Amino acid sequence: MQATAYTYDAETRSGQVLLDDGTPVPFDTAAFDAGGLLRLRPGQRVRIETEGEGAARKITLVTLQTF
Template sequence: MQATAFTYDPDTRSGSVLLDDGTPVEFGPDAFDAGGLRLLRPGQRVRIETEPGAAGAGPQITLVTLQTF
């Protein structure tokens, strides 16, 4: 699935993305590290992988990497 990087904190290696419908979804350092990235800038197009979150929660991002064409 594609999204747009919205926030990123290099100290915690966590942040959030905006899905194409505008829904913000947060990611943690494990998802960032799984993608092998060193830095992420707001506005960059990214590819994410998700799994269902806890009951009542939205999707949980398991991977964030740059979208390549």
């Protein structure tokens, strides 16, 4: 699934992405580290993997979207 980086805290390596429908979804350090990224800028397109549905949805991986 694709999303747009919305917030990112370099100290905690966590933040939020915006889904294409505008829904913000938080990601934690483990999801960021799973993608192998060093940093992330708001506005970058990212690829995410999730598990769960609705309010229980959790991001398990955040990486850059490549075309």
